[in-house]
Amino acid sequence: MVANYLHPGIYIEEIPGTRSIQGASTSVAAFVGVVENGPPDTPTLITSWNAFTRQFGSLIWYGFTSWAVYEFFQEGGTSCYVVRVKDAGTGKAATASVGSSKFKAASLGIWGNSLQVCISNNTVVTNSGGGAPPPTPVFNLQVVVDAGVIDGTGGGTPNLPTQLLTAYVRQNGITSTLINNKNYYVLEAFNGFTDAGLTFTQRINTQSMFIRVASSDGKRPPNTQTPTTLSGGAAANWDLGSGLNTLKTVQALSLLAMPDTVTITDSNGNTDAVKQGQAINQGLLLCQDLASLFYAADPPYNQNVQEIIAFKTGTLTGSQAINSSYGALYYPWAWIFNPLSNSNVPIPPSGPSLGRYAYTDGSIGVWKSPAGVNDGAMRTVVALMAQLTDADQDSLNPNGINTLRNLINYGNVIYGARTVSQDTQWTYVSVRRLFIFVEQSLKNSLQWVVFEPNDQALWSAVTRDVDAFLTTLWNQGALFGATPQEAFFVTCDASNNPPETRMLGQLYIDIGLAPVYPAEFVIIRITQKTAGPDSGS
Template sequence: MTFVPKSPGVYFREIPSGARTIVGASTSIAAFVGGFPRGPLDTPLRMFGQADFGNAFGGLNSDYPTSFAVSQFFLNGGGQAYGVRVSPDATAALLVMNDTSNQPTLRATAGRQVGGVSLDDPGEWGDAIRIDVDTITPDPTTQFNLTVSEVLDEDGIEVAQRTEVYRNLTLTAGPRNALDVVNGASTIVQLSRDAGWAANGLPTPTGFYSGAITLGDLAGITAANDIDVDLGAGSETVSVPFASPPTTLAEAASGLQAGLRAAFPADRLWAQLTVSVVGDRLRIVPGRASPDYDPGTVISIADNVSDLASRLAIDAAARANVEQYAPSNTAAAFQSTATAGSDGAANAAADLRGDRATRTGFYALDDVRGFNMLSIPEASELGSVANLASVMSAAATYCTEKRAMLFIDPPEDTDTIEEAEDWLGQIADAGLRTPNTVTYYPLVHLPDPGSENRPRPFAPSGTMAGVWARTDRQTGVWKAPAGIAARLTNVIALDHVMTDQENGVINPLGMNALRNFDIPGNVSWGARTLVGADLLASDWKYIPVRRMALFIESSLYDGLQWAVFQPNDEPLWNEMRGAVTAFMQGLFRQGAFQGASPRDAYIVKCDSETTTQADINAGIVNLFVGFAPLRPAEFVIVSIQLQISQDA
C-alpha cells in the first residue's frame, strides 16, 4: 500500500524481505500402541526418555511386550515417542471418603488430567494408592490437607515410591478448591463429587482422634494407668505411666506415645505410632513400616481399670477411622466405597485397530501433531496372519496418510528361514507390501527384570525404531540404518543366528536381517522396505530413499502453508521457488543427495510452465521438486587381480 505523508518529516517503512525459511520436519518420532500396566486409555502421551515412560505408563512390565518396545527405543537412541495404551476391559481403582456424619463427600479415582480433561488410569496398579487426610490447617472447619501416595510392597512392608501433598484444600469454590488443585496437578488420582454431596462436610481425617480435651481433664490423670488398645484383631492392655499429671496437651501426647510404643515389640506398627495434637484433640496414627500394617485397620482405645481413657476424652466423642483411605479397604468406618483396579484381558485385533470416529486404538494418534514410525508389537501375537492383517492393513493405510513408516513384526514362532519365507509370503498375499511398511527378522532376546533378567524373545520393532532415530541424529535420514554402526543395544542374543546364505534368501524378498558378528556384535544388516523385493523393482526399494521422500514432503507441507490464498502469479512462484531451493540446497550441502553439483542433485520448478492459466483459474499452483537419492551400498564388490612378476 502506498504511503502518502501528510506533513514534512522523516518516515520509516519496514519492507518484508520476501525470504521464506522452510525448516526440516522431524524424522524420528516413534509411536507405540498396545498394552501397558498403567496410563489413560486411548490417549497419546508424549515421552522424552525412560523417566517419562515410567511416569506415563509404568515402565517395563513382563506381562506387556509393548513396554519392552518403548524401553528399547530409548535405549537405542530414540529421543521422543508417543504411547497409546489400549486395554478396553481395564477398570480404575477408586474409593469414597465420608464426612464425620458418615455421608459420602469426596471420591478419588486412579487417574490424571491430560489436555485439561480428567481421565481414569485403570489397572491393578491403583490398588497401591493410599490417601491421608488431616485438618491441621488455619481453619479446620473448612480446610483440610490431603496426602496422596503410591506405595510399593517390599518384603511385606509398604514403602511410598511417590507422594503428593496438597494443603489447605476446601470443598467450596475458590483458589484452593480440592478438585481444581488436585486434578490439575496429580498424576495419581482425580477427585470428584456427586451432585447430592454438595452439602456434606469435609472428609473425615484418617487415624484415631480423641474427643475435645481440657486442662482440667489432664489434672486428674494419675501416675499409673491402664488402657485397652484394639487393633481390630484383638485387644491389648497397656500400662501408660505418668510421673506427674501432664499440664499441656503436648505433654499428654508425649506420655501416651511413649507408653504405647514401649508396650509392643519394636517391629510392630504400634511401636512406631505417633501421637500428635490437633487443636484440642489427640491424634493417634500407627507406624506404617511394619509387616502387620493394614491401611484399612480401624483402631479403638477404651478405658480398662483407670480413668485415663475418659480423661483423654477417648470414650466421649472419640473418632476411629481407617488408618489410610485405600481401594483395597473393605468398606469400614468413614470409607464407604472401595473398588480395586483391574488390568483387563489381552488385546484383540479390533482393540489395537480401534475406530477413527472415536479415536481409539492407533487412531488416537490423530490427536498428535505428527509421528514418523509406528510400532504395534502385540499385532504379531494375535495368532494368525489374518488377524495381523486386520490390524496392519488399516495401519499401513493410516501411515501412508500420515507420511510415517510402519513396522510389521514376525510372530514369536518364526524360528527358521523357511518359516520366515512362508510368513513373508502370507503378509504379501494380505496386501501388506507397501512403500511405508518394513519388517525385520529374527526376534531379539532382551533381559526381563520380572524373571531375574533372564532373556526372552521380543519383537524387534522397538529396537529398530531406536536405531533409526540414532542414525538420523548422527548422520541424517538419508543414511541407511544398517551396518556395523547400527548396533543393537541391550540385545543379549538373536532368536536365529543367520549365515550369509540364509541372509541371501530373505534380503531379495524385502525382509531385513538382524545379524551377529564377532566384533560388532548384534547389528542391523538390511535396509529395504516391504516393496524392496528385487522382482518388484520399486522406486521405494530402500528405507532411506523412502524416508527421505517422506521427510521432504512433510517439510514442504509445513513450510509452504503461508502460500495458501496468496495471489497466484509470478511473485508467489518466485517466493515459493526461492524457499524450496534454499531448503534443498541446505540438504545438498549436508550430503543428502547424489551429484557433484546442485544441478545434478535436485531440481525445483515453479513458473508458468508448471502452472498454466487453467490452473490459475482453478486456484492451483504447481511446484515440481525432484531429487537424486543416495542409495545404500548393499553389495561392495572387491576385484583382485594377480600381478605377474616380470622377472619370473
C-alpha cells in the same frame, strides 16, 4: 500496509525476507499397544523412560509396548507418543489370594493362569512336630511356574504364552526347585519383607514383570504349603485399530510401532499369523493415508526363515501379502537385559530398531540407512532369537525382510535396509523416508503460499525457497550429484501453471530429486598382478 508520508523525516519499513523451509521432524515415534496404566486411546507425549513409568506403569510380561518404548530410549530415541489400547473383548487378568493379599497377573490373558505365588519364611525354621513351619517375622515371595508346563510333560503343542515362558526359563538358565516334593521354576524372587504394607506393594508392582499386588491389608500373608495358582485369566481382544485412528490428529509424528500384534492369537493362545498380518497391513494403510509415518513391523514369534517369508509374501492360507513402501519388517526377535530382574527378556525387534532410526536421524540424517555395524549397532540387545547365516539372508533380503544378525567383532546389528514394497522405486528405507521428510517439510513450510496471488512474483519466491532448502540437503549429502543442478530441479513458472490451472486456483510446483542409495552390496574385486621383468630390482 502502505505508509502515509505526511511530514519530513525518517521512516522505517520492514521488508519481508526469504522464508526458510524448516525440516520436518523425523524421529518422533508412536507406540500403539498394551501398557499397564494410563488413559486409553489418548496419544501422550513421552520424553524419557521415567516419564513413561509415571504415566503408563512399568515393564509387564505379555505387554510388549512397554518393552519397545524402553528399548527405543535405550537405543537413541528422545521422544515418542504412547497410545494405550483398549480391550474390545472380555479379557481378564489371572488372580490369586494368599491370606488377605490378592495378586493378579501384570497383564490380561490366559498366560497368567500358568503362574503361581509362593510365600515362605526368610529363614529355614524346623518344626519337630511336623506340618508346616510357623511363620517368621520376615518372609519371601516367589513367582513360580510348574516344571511340567515348561518341560512339556503335559503333552500337546505349547501355545504362545507357554513358548515365551519356556524361552525365558531356558535363556536365563533357571534350574528347577523342589517345593513340597514337586519341581517348579522360580521366575522371580522378592525377599526380606516384614509385612504386606506399602513397601511390599510398591516393590512388587514396580519391579515384577509378572504379577501385581491388587490389594492387601498390610498383614503378613501366611506361608503357602504349596504354591498358590493364579486363575481366571482370559484372552483380550486388543483394539489396535481405534488406537491407530487417534494418531490422525497428532502432528510431527514420523515413526510407528505396534509391538503387540505379536500376541494376536486364537482362543487357545496359539499364534494367529494371518490376523497378525492383517493388523500390520492396517498400520501400513494408515501410514500411506497420512503419507508422513513409517512403520517398523514385527514378525510372529519363533518363525523359521521359510515361515517368515511366507508370512511376508502372503503365501500362508488366508493371509495377505505385506507390501508397502511405508514400512519395513525386521526379523528375528531379540533378547534384552532387564536390570530390575537381572534377567534376559524376549521382545519383538521394533523397539530397538526405531531407537536406531532416531539415533541415525540425529547423528547423520534421515537419508542414511539405520543399519550396519555403526548406525545399526544395537548396544542393549544381548542376544538374538535365531542366528542367521549368509544363506538365510540370501532368501530374506530379496523379499524385503530386514535381518538382525550377530557379526564377529561387531555384536548384534540391524543388517537390512529395505522396505516391504515390491516397487523398485521404493526398495530402500532411507529413500522412502527422505521423500517423506522433504514432502512434509514443504507441506509445513509453504502454508504461507495459500491464498497468495498466483503470479510470477509468487512463482519466483517459491522457487527460491525450495531451491535453498534442497541445496542445503545436497550440501549435507542427502542428494546425489556433483552439483545442485545434478541433484534436483524445481519448476514453478508459466510452463506448469498455465491460465487454465490458475483459473482453478491451483499452483503446481514440480520437484525432482536424485536420492543417495545405500551401498548395499560391496564388491571387492581382486586380481593377480603378473610381476614384470624388473619386479625384483
